Amino acid sequence: MDARTIGIVANPASGKDVRRLVARASVFDNREKCAIIRRALVGAVNAGARSFAYLDDSHNIAGGAFKEIGKDCEVVVVPCLKTSSALDTIHGARNMREHQPVANLILGGDGTSRAFVKGWRDAVLLPLSTGTNNVFPVLAEATIAGSALGVLAADGVNKEEVVRSVKIIDIEIEEEEGDIALIDAVVTNDQFIGSRALLNAGAIKKIFLTRAEPISVGMTSVGGLVAPLSEEEDAGLYLILDNTGSINVTAPIAPGLYDKLSIKSVERVKFNETIEFKGPCVLALDGEREREIQRDQKVKIRVGREGPGVLDVEKTMELAASRGFFT
């Protein structure tokens, strides 16, 4: 398959966890996810894309969307483990990589993009929000997002013009496989991964951020309301929380949910500067409890710009229009 393939991945589990109860997060049923892909496909095909590869997700979301694709399009079904866990996306990304799509439409929240990048580190993504804390996904109507993907696939723009590498948090865990986060890595004193959501702000002990945005929800807002840090700046933000902290902030830690946090220190972290700590703790990555760290187990965290590429929809469309691509 040539280099102009577009990859498509939908996370069936996004937008359905306990944060529908704890917070006031949106529910994304799988019909809506399917509809989003269908709209994106229409946009992509209208811009000239003719080659697609989709991950054969356990709920047939992407497969359902491709039912109406034109016969002039080449479609590859990429195998999926179907474990109904993040492993599906991680392994799916590895499988997708074999088809070398020029960019990948990812439907989910921050955690879905994180899982995809775990499987394919230097992929180009266009993440659309169907999750809970959607800092990483792009806010764009699916039709236009699909159109931007189509423009890229049809060589209306060059990748170098419209794709920017984003920051990433690399996590080393002693005697275990490491991990990553795209937006936030949070240390909590939870006992279990359990329902995955961060249910109690009082359990949060440390927050590492690639970006601290006052206009977003989730952990990024905690830093964002105190010491904003944009995605463009080459640095991370490290917050230590403590009951006796001198900085008190009430932040939207989830959609429709504010909580009080007491911050002891806020520090900008240079690229590749390593911060170390030991367990016991639970690590929450991009909004979900993911790793249980044992007593005295060492963890090292650093921020850098070796993350995936993200397609800039607005820039892509403006450049293409200015070059007469659509006329």
Place this chain on the structure above:
Amino acid sequence: MVAKKKTENSNGPSQKILQELHRKMVRIRKFEESAGKMMEDGKIPGALHLYVGQEAVASGVMQHLSNEDWITSTHRGHGHLVAKGGEFKPMFAELFGRSTGYCRGKGGSMHISNMDLGMLGANGIVGGGPPIAMGAAFSNKFKKNKNVSVAFFGDGASNEGSVHEAANMAALYQLPCVFVCENNGYGEYTPQARHQAIVDVADRAAGYGMPGVVCDGMDVMAVYEAAGEAIERARNGEGPTLLECKTYRYYDHVGVRGMGLNYRSDEEVEEWKNKDAIEAFEKRLLQLGVMTKKKIEKVHSSVNQDIEEAIAFANDSPYPLPEELLDNVYNEEA
């Protein structure tokens, strides 16, 4: 006091709760394995639908309920009753059809109930429980108490009109009711993909007008946390929730070996067994220092002992007399 001690990772339930959750799951597993063996050996009459594999769901939900809260169960109901506080002796006696059983030997496996524990009954009718739970929730709201009701049902039952009607009415009247769908992937022998066009039953919640949540039914803490939030909402008058727990039954639809139908692969069963809720929980409890290997073994051996005694009790108990056939069948006060 050990019971109230928290682990070093302090956010979460007390050691006492963690130990109770563990014990509940072990009790269900061992009860069901023993009952299944006796059914296969012809010592228990009739059919048993065993709950082995799904222990985390009943245990995680029931940990939040008291005897004043009501539940309705399914044809796979032993686990629900054990988790709600059911004692082995009257449970085995009921399965043996003896007069010392919870229903004096007249209910058997599929109609076992106990009002004192808030267990409104297992139910042989697929989808029969939710309307009863909804009615109980209505009475709780009418009485202005803080009690809730929980309806357990499966993915197969989720297609039944009775479930839709109960969910609709519960949402309409904002009743303190939690609908727990134990999605084990099969309606009897029919894979879910062949009986409904959706994969997440929780997707239907929006249509009823209530929140829908999906959780890992093989992780007792995931169920405990999600059910805790749903039950708290119900108690606070915020209305019903549809909680879908993805789970799996290790044994066949009926009994252990079942009817020998070729509807799922051994590999699939093994994959799910690799996610076993009890094994995973025991591993984590050891890591947290909540339990030692010795303590875990002690739980297992004491439950084994309880089962032996309960089976002996049931075996020694008399059958109901023929002249008692219609006693306690109808509520004459009503």
